[in-house]
Amino acid sequence: MNLENNITCSQKIRAIHDTMDVLSGKWKVSIIACLCYQGMRYSELLREVKGISGKMLSRELKDLEMNKLVERVVEDTKPISVYYKITPYGSSLKELTDTIAAWGIAHRELVKI
Structure with missing residues (x-):
C-alpha cells in the first residue's frame, strides 16, 4: 500500500x-x-447565482459565515448597505473553484452538452 505523505486512504x-x-x-x-x-451585495x-431562491441564498450565506468562509460586512452609510466577501480562509478555495470550473468546461466539450 502506497502512503502519500503518511495519509491513509481512510484518512483521506x-x-x-x-469537506x-x-x-x-x-x-x-x-x-x-x-x-x-x-465582494457582492445580496x-x-x-442575480449572479442563477436559479437560487432568496430564502436559499440567505440560508447558504449564513452557513458559509458560520464556517468562516464568507463575511457579512455592514457599512455605516445612509441607507445602511450590506455586502458579502470571501474571508482569507475562504479564499483558500479559489484554486478548487477554478479547477472545478476548468473541469466542467472540458467535460461540457467532451460530452457536447
Missing part, C-alpha cells in the same frame, strides 16, 4: 467527507466562486 476519505459536509448542496461552491473575485449574488 474522512477528510473528503468533512463535502461544509461545501454540500447545489449552491455553496457557486457562491464561493462568485465571492472569490469581488441582490447581486441573487
Whole structure:
C-alpha cells in the first residue's frame, strides 16, 4: 500500500467527507466562486447565482459565515448597505473553484452538452 505523505486512504476519505459536509448542496461552491473575485451585495449574488431562491441564498450565506468562509460586512452609510466577501480562509478555495470550473468546461466539450 502506497502512503502519500503518511495519509491513509481512510484518512483521506474522512477528510473528503468533512469537506463535502461544509461545501454540500447545489449552491455553496457557486457562491464561493462568485465571492472569490469581488465582494457582492445580496441582490447581486441573487442575480449572479442563477436559479437560487432568496430564502436559499440567505440560508447558504449564513452557513458559509458560520464556517468562516464568507463575511457579512455592514457599512455605516445612509441607507445602511450590506455586502458579502470571501474571508482569507475562504479564499483558500479559489484554486478548487477554478479547477472545478476548468473541469466542467472540458467535460461540457467532451460530452457536447
